[in-house]
Amino acid sequence: NAGVTQTPKFQVLKTGQSMTLQCAQDMNHEYMSWYRQDPGMGLRLIHYSVGAGITDQGEVPNGYNVSRSTTEDFPLRLLSAAPSQTSVYFCASSHKPDSMFSYNEQFFGPGTRLTVL
Amino acid sequence: DAKTTQPNSMESNEEEPVHLPCNHSTISGTDYIHWYRQLPSQGPEYVIHGLTSNVNNRMASLAIAEDRKSSTLILHRATLRDAAVYYCRERGNYQLIWGAGTKLIIKP
Numbered sequence A: 001n002a003g004v005t006q007t008p009k010f011q012v013l014k015t016g017q018s019m020t021l022q023c024a025q026d027m028n029h030e031y032m033s034w035y036r037q038d039p040g041m042g043l044r045l046i047h048y049s050v051g052a053g054i055t056d057q058g059e060v061p062n063g064y065n066v067s068r069s070t071t072e073d074f075p076l077r078l079l080s081a082a083p084s085q086t087s088v089y090f091c092a093s094s095h096k097p098d099s100m101f102s103y104n105e106q107f108f109g110p111g112t113r114l115t116v117l
Numbered sequence B: 001d002a003k004t005t006q007p008n009s010m011e012s013n014e015e016e017p018v019h020l021p022c023n024h025s026t027i028s029g030t031d032y033i034h035w036y037r038q039l040p041s042q043g044p045e046y047v048i049h050g051l052t053s054n055v056n057n058r059m060a061s062l063a064i065a066e067d068r069k070s071s072t073l074i075l076h077r078a079t080l081r082d083a084a085v086y087y088c089r090e091r092g093n094y095q096l097i098w099g100a101g102t103k104l105i106i107k108p
Helices: none
Strands: A004-007 A010-013 A019-025 A031-037 A043-051 A054-057 A064-066 A076-078 A087-094 A112-116 B009-013 B018-023 B033-038 B045-050 B061-064 B070-075 B084-092 B095-097 B102-107
Touching: A004 A087, A010 A019, A019 A031, A019 A087, A043 A064, B009 B018, B018 B084, B018 B102, B033 B061, B033 B070, B045 B061, B045 B070, B070 B084
Parallel strands: A010 A112, B009 B102
Antiparallel strands: A004 A019, A019 A076, A031 A043, A031 A087, A043 A054, A064 A076, A087 A112, B018 B070, B033 B045, B033 B084, B061 B070, B084 B095, B084 B102
C-alpha cells in the first residue's frame, strides 16, 4: 500500500492564482481531511469528508474548496491564492471519523509546502 | 471547545526515559486520548491511544489519570530518532483538536 500520497511536494504561486492540491489514499478509508500547519503551530482543519459525495467545513475553510467524487481522492482547491495561505498542507485519512468509544488511527501524507508571493 | 495543554518543549538525554505530560480537562468520558508525533519535515504519525487503562505498545506507554483529565506519554529509552513534536489530542465535534504540541529535544 502506498498509504496517503500528496502532490506536489512544493509549490510557489503568485497572489490571485488558483491551483489544486492532490490527495489520494489506497486504504479504502471513508474519512479524509485537509489540514494546514503554520510555523510553530499545530494542525488546523480546513475541510473534511466522511465519504464520497459528502464534505464539510473545518476550522479554517475560507479560500478553499473540496470535493469527494471517489473514495480514494480528495483534492483541495485554492480559489485565489493569498500570502496568508502560505503554509504546509497535510492530507489525512482514517477508516472512519472518531466518535464515542471509537478510535480510528489517522494516516497522514508527506505534506505540500505552498508559498504564495 | 475541547482543548489540550502541553509544555512547549522538553529536553532529555539520550537513552533516558522521557515523560511527556498533557492536560485534557474538557475530555468527555467516552472519548479516547490520542498521541501522535511529527518528525521534522514529515506528516504526523500515530504513537498510542487509550481510554481509561494504561496502555503499552512497541513505541511507548500511556499512563492515564484516574479522572482522565491528564495523561503522560512515556518513552522508556529515548533515542535521537525520537526528537519530534508530540501531540496529545482529544476529540471535538467529530474532529480531533490539535494543540501546538511539545517539542522533544534529545541531547546525545
